[in-house]
Amino acid sequence: MISRRNVFKAAAGVAFCSCGLQHAARAQGSASRQPVMVGGRRVKTIDVHAHCVFREALPLVGGNEAAMISRAVRGAEETYIEVGKRFAAMDAQKVDMEVLSINPFWYALERDRAAAIVKLNNEKMAELCAAHPDRFAGFAALTLQAPDLAVQELEMAMRRQGLKGAAIGGSVAGTDFSDPKFHPVWQKAEELGAVLFIHPAGTPQLGQRFAGNGWLANTIGNPLDTTIALSKLIFEGTLDRFPNLKVIAAHGGGFLPSYADRSDHACMVSPANCNPNIQLKKKPSEYLNQLYFDSLIFGAEAIRHLQAQVGASQIVLGSDYPYPWQLKPVDHIFACDSLNDEQKAGVLGGNAARLLNISV
Structure with a gap:
């Protein structure tokens, strides 16, 4: 079993850092961080949507860095965490803790290679979080194309590695999460109280239509991927089968919360x-009230609508760091007049702390 004390001793070199730099980074982060106050009360801010990549996984994908990270995307180089730089960025954002995740790039790989990547990712994530438990928590990776392995990996992550759940895509190489072959994974997640963070990987089936200006494969494709994933979980009865499943949907749940009422009419209009x-x-639409959604939807009006649809208790802080979608996630929440002080404190960290069992 991995203990935080033993992992801290072994964590030199984790995430592109030397041990000395880690100690220096910790001191730097503590010195420069300013507390966030809501209604005169200190709030621990928890960003549930932050990414990282471990360099050690490169050889396992044939050294193909492009399979893990796109240099064409601003901020991508910072997914290889240098702890000092990451702490400085978090301090500038007023973020006390990041819950780190790795976007799955292994779903199309054969079983053994994917399992090796997942094993390395989870070990490195556990080491990094144990070395800096005040600043990092982590979601596990899963070999979801092999559900029997994913069940074992999730149990290891939760019971022995101290991780908070798992980051998953919007589907597994085109197979939706409502497919019965994934039921053992969701059953295990319910049993363990593991949180599943759904982060989209786009809809490549629409690649031809997305071509051209505007990076539509991401701008439209990523929210659409999440919308489909959530709709499948609802309409195929997966959330009825696993009513205690804990799910966070990235990017405010895609398009679904903005147009959820249409879902209530579909089967009445076309039973066939x-x-x-x-x-x-x-x-x-009522299933949305049992899901969680990150705050990465930009404007205060978007937060007001999401709050009206799902309730402020279901919204958690998200930035997508190091990608510069929202470099002031805490200020974004303070700008939302629809949230009272108690609700702002919840979105900034209280909701995530309860969901992920993080001490505040």
Whole structure:
């Protein structure tokens, strides 16, 4: 079993750092960080949507760095964490803790190679978080194309590695999470209380239509991927089968919360396009109230609408760092007049702390 004390001793060199730099970084981060106050009360800010990549995984994908990181995207080089730089960035953002995740790039790989990548990622994530438990928590990687392995990996991550759940894509090489072959993974997640962070990987089936200006494969494709993933979990009855599943959807849940009421009318308008053998226990839109959504939806009006749809208790802080989508995530929440002080404190960290069992 990995103990935080033993891992800290072994953590030199983790995440592109030397041990000396880690100690220096910790002192630097503590000295420069200013507390966030809401209504005169100190709030621990927790960013649930922050990314990292471990260089040690490169040889396992044939040294193909492009398979892990796109140099064409601003901030991508900082996914290789240098702890001092990351702490400085977090301090500038007023973020006390990041819950780190790795976007899955291994779903299309064969079983053994993917399993080796996942094993390395989870070991390195556990080491990094144990070395800096006040600044980092982590989501595990899973070999979801092999659900039997994913069950074992999730149990190891939760019971022995101190991770908070798992980061997953929007599908597994085109296979939706509602497919019964994934049921053992969701059952294990329920049993362990593991949080599943759904981060999209786009919809390559629409690549031809996304071509041209505007980076539409990401701008539209990523939120669409999450929208499809959540809709499948709802309409195929997966959330009825696993009602205690804990899910965070990146980017505010894609397009679904903005147009959820349409889901309530679909099967009434066209029963022929719905499965009579699937009788949902609630209206489709009501399932959103049991999911969590990050705050990476930019404007205060977008937060107001999400809050009206799902409740402020279901919103958690998200930045997508180091990608510069939202470099002032805490200020974004303070600008939301629809949230009272108690709700702002919840979004900034309290909701995530309860969900992920993080001490405040």
